[in-house]
Amino acid sequence: MATDDRKILEVKNVKKHFKTVKAVDGVDLHIEKGEYLALLGPNGAGKTTLVEMIEGIQHPDEGEIILQGKHWKGHKEELHHIIGLSLQETRFIDKLTTYETGMLFASFYKLGSKRVNEIIELVGLSEKRNAYVVNLSGGQRQRLALGIALLNKPQILLLDEPTTGLDPNARREIWNILQNLKNEINTSLILTTHYMEEAEVLCDRIVIMDHGKILSQGSMEQIIRLNNFYEIVDFSLHKAPAASWNLQPNTDMCIEWNPEKLSGRLYVKKVQEDMPELFELLNRHNVSINQFNYRKATLDDVFTTLTGRHLNEQES
Amino acid sequence: MKQFYQLLISHFKEIIREPSVIFWGIVFPILMAWGLGIAFTQKPGLTGNIVFIANTSKADILPKTLSSKLNLNKTFSKGQTCYKFNYADKKSGKVELNFYPKTWDEANLMLKKGETSLVIDFKNNNPAFYFDRMNQEAQLLFIHTSGLLEKGPAYFTNLNTHAEPLTLAGTRYVDFLIPGLLGMGIMMSCMWGLSYSLIEKRSKKLLRRMVATPMNKTVFLTSLFTARFTMNIVEAIILVIFAYFYFGLHIQGGIFALILLLTAGNAAFSGLAVLISSRTANPEVGNGLINAIVTPMMVLSGVFFSYHSFPDWIINIIRPLPLTMLNDGVRAVFNEGAGLSETILPTIILIAEGFIFFIAGLKLFKWY
Ligand SMILES: Nc1ncnc2c1ncn2[C@@H]1O[C@H](COP(=O)(O)OP(=O)(O)OP(=O)(O)O)[C@@H](O)[C@H]1O
Ligand SMILES: [Mg+2]
Numbered sequence: 232m233a234t235d236d237r238k239i240l241e242v243k244n245v246k247k248h249f250k251t252v253k254a255v256d257g258v259d260l261h262i263e264k265g266e267y268l269a270l271l272g273p274n275g276a277g278k279t280t281l282v283e284m285i286e287g288i289q290h291p292d293e294g295e296i297i298l299q300g301k302h303w304k305g306h307k308e309e310l311h312h313i314i315g316l317s318l319q320e321t322r323f324i325d326k327l328t329t330y331e332t333g334m335l336f337a338s339f340y341k342l343g344s345k346r347v348n349e350i351i352e353l354v355g356l357s358e359k360r361n362a363y364v365v366n367l368s369g370g371q372r373q374r375l376a377l378g379i380a381l382l383n384k385p386q387i388l389l390l391d392e393p394t395t396g397l398d399p400n401a402r403r404e405i406w407n408i409l410q411n412l413k414n415e416i417n418t419s420l421i422l423t424t425h426y427m428e429e430a431e432v433l434c435d436r437i438v439i440m441d442h443g444k445i446l447s448q449g450s451m452e453q454i455i456r457l458n459n460f461y462e463i464v465d466f467s468l469h470k471a472p473a474a475s476w477n478l479q480p481n482t483d484m485c486i487e488w489n490p491e492k493l494s495g496r497l498y499v500k501k502v503q504e505d506m507p508e509l510f511e512l513l514n515r516h517n518v519s520i521n522q523f524n525y526r527k528a529t530l531d532d533v534f535t536t537l538t539g540r541h542l543n544e545q546e547s
Numbered sequence: 548m549k550q551f552y553q554l555l556i557s558h559f560k561e562i563i564r565e566p567s568v569i570f571w572g573i574v575f576p577i578l579m580a581w582g583l584g585i586a587f588t589q590k591p592g593l594t595g596n597i598v599f600i601a602n603t604s605k606a607d608i609l610p611k612t613l614s615s616k617l618n619l620n621k622t623f624s625k626g627q628t629c630y631k632f633n634y635a636d637k638k639s640g641k642v643e644l645n646f647y648p649k650t651w652d653e654a655n656l657m658l659k660k661g662e663t664s665l666v667i668d669f670k671n672n673n674p675a676f677y678f679d680r681m682n683q684e685a686q687l688l689f690i691h692t693s694g695l696l697e698k699g700p701a702y703f704t705n706l707n708t709h710a711e712p713l714t715l716a717g718t719r720y721v722d723f724l725i726p727g728l729l730g731m732g733i734m735m736s737c738m739w740g741l742s743y744s745l746i747e748k749r750s751k752k753l754l755r756r757m758v759a760t761p762m763n764k765t766v767f768l769t770s771l772f773t774a775r776f777t778m779n780i781v782e783a784i785i786l787v788i789f790a791y792f793y794f795g796l797h798i799q800g801g802i803f804a805l806i807l808l809l810t811a812g813n814a815a816f817s818g819l820a821v822l823i824s825s826r827t828a829n830p831e832v833g834n835g836l837i838n839a840i841v842t843p844m845m846v847l848s849g850v851f852f853s854y855h856s857f858p859d860w861i862i863n864i865i866r867p868l869p870l871t872m873l874n875d876g877v878r879a880v881f882n883e884g885a886g887l888s889e890t891i892l893p894t895i896i897l898i899a900e901g902f903i904f905f906i907a908g909l910k911l912f913k914w915y
Binding site: 286287288289308311312314316318320321322323324326327331334335336337338339340341343 | 549550552553554557560561564565751752753755756757758759760761762915
């Protein structure tokens with residue numbers, strides 16, 4: 232099979248369902264060596280299921296997953312050695328210390344205390360080296376999980392919500408570790424997250440998922456451009472315009488109007504070019520502006536429009 | 548090898564860092580052996596509380612029959628008058644009988660509470676004895692007390708002229724109990740220790756995390772068994788040593804046969820533990836399953852009392868249970884001097900059972 236050498240991972244039309252739920256519904260994805268990719272999606276979008284299939288923990292009903300040109304079937308041993316991962320929720324053995332936990336996992340990769348000490352240093356747990364896992368804080372446990380994922384210097388790193396529930400500082404610490412990793416060894420990363428900022432800061436490419444499908448992907452700018460959102464204007468009016476009011480002069484502009492609150496939102500390419508038209512229209516109808524708010528579009532706007540819900544919202 | 552070693556020491560640390568493990572695994576069986584051993588090892592002798600009917604419980608007048616035959620010490624404690632009779636010799640041991648003067652109403656109440664089992668009414672100096680004929684202890688008390696009232700302390704001396712105590716090793720209750728406790732300890736430790744450890748690791752998603760590494764599953768399970776097996780052997784040795792020094796228990800049969808049998812017991816219950824914990828990730832479901840298997844065997848398989856008083860058809864069901872085979876085998880080695888030739892069959896069956904359970908468990912096993 233001819234695969235592009237740079238493609239370290241290929242996911243081809245992968246599907247997986249549980250009874251009635253289509254958890255992953257035909258996903259195509261690939262990632263290149265050294266690329267950092269964020270999987271962004273609300274609860275139940277299918278991120279964990281997708282990632283666990285890539286990790287070989289779950290098996291797709293349909294489709295192919297190819298890591299470094301190899302399928303999971305028949306290459307388990309080999310592939311386990313090149314991936315590193317942290318699950319969405321793992322609790323290690325309560326009454327082992329940080330160091331002992333590291334030693335245990337290191338032994339699976341035939342590594343010893345030298346590497347474990349390096350890792351403990353790397354994830355900043357030196358002070359907690361001899362503390363029982365059960366006594367670590369949430370953030371420290373996440374860092375331990377990350378450290379374990381990095382033990383074997385993986386070529387592909389798969390992290391399922393590595394910063395969920397952490398405070399902004401702790402989150403930034405993990406970002407730093409991951410950014411350094413990118414500069415030092417040429418690891419590829421797939422990271423699932425609910426945090427827009429995390430995806431923007433860390434990743435080269437962002438994939439937005441919901442209901443098992445990929446809705447949009449690319450760099451942040453690409454996604455925003457692709458979906459025709461550049462700039463956003465929120466406004467409200469003093470009185471309702473006449474019934475005949477129709478603001479669709481330009482195909483690049485799109486409007487959401489709430490007649491009860493007398494407020495609206497405009498998605499425009501360039502505010503300078505499109506606003507005069509709006510102002511003129513309002514003048515013609517003799518309506519004055521109450522509030523006017525202009526900002527650049529963010530990923531969050533795209534996300535909300537694409538999925539119909541915010542990132543941290545529960546599935547409806 | 549590195550894997551095996553690291554897994555093994557992790558399992559050990561996990562076991563011994565849980566203080567309750569030491570208690571349930573080591574202290575508890577010894578306490579049980581000690582408590583039950585003492586409670587059911589009857590020393591020769593006779594003690595009993597006997598009520599005789601008086602007009603009031605404060606009565607100072609002792610019935611003539613009592614005072615003439617026996618030399619009684621009057622005491623007064625906890626608001627009760629009590630006349631004590633003490634006697635001791637080598638064969639009878641210590642005899643201590645307490646006579647309480649009570650009215651009929653009070654006597655009835657004491658009977659109901661189990662504070663006494665024999666009531667004597669000395670009407671016209673002719674004693675009438677009241678006791679439950681189904682109660683062997685009461686019966687015994689009646690026989691001795693009536694003899695005593697007739698003949699005085701000489702009764703015991705005469706009684707003993709032809710009675711010789713039996714001093715055969717392996718016939719006491721502790722001799723029965725300790726092998727049962729050994730078997731039970733292995734069962735409990737495997738079922739709770741192994742099953743729980745597996746189910747907990749599954750529910751914590753730790754199993755899932757571990758098999759996502761190059762960890763060898765066989766090595767993982769082997770190390771888990773080895774750790775548990777070692778703990779069980781240590782616990783067994785401690786219990787046997789305790790029984791040796793405290794109760795003078797001796798292993799009359801073959802040590803090698805015993806070791807083999809205990810190993811086979813470990814194998815059987817380890818296999819069963821894997822089978823039980825092969826699918827569920829819910830510790831409560833696990834608890835229920837384990838209890839459903841462990842409790843019937845604890846009651847039926849002859850840990851605390853012999854199963855021979857059950858009806859035959861039940862005995863036929865009890866005999867093939869793994870714990871029964873283990874207990875009977877261990878008991879035969881301890882008390883009947885059995886060797887390899889007697890224990891080889893149960894040993895092989897137990898190992899085979901363990902193997903079958905294990906393979907079945909592995910087929911069903913959910914690592915993810
Ligand atoms: N083992 C399973 N059995 C049944 N349904 C499942 C199972 N695993 C996942 N699902 C369902 O599949 C869908 C996708 O779940 P998944 O865990 O992949 O979502 P997610 O994107 O990781 O969500 P979150 O952000 O909450 O972690 C959900 O509707 C979930 O209920
Ligand atoms: Mg998830």
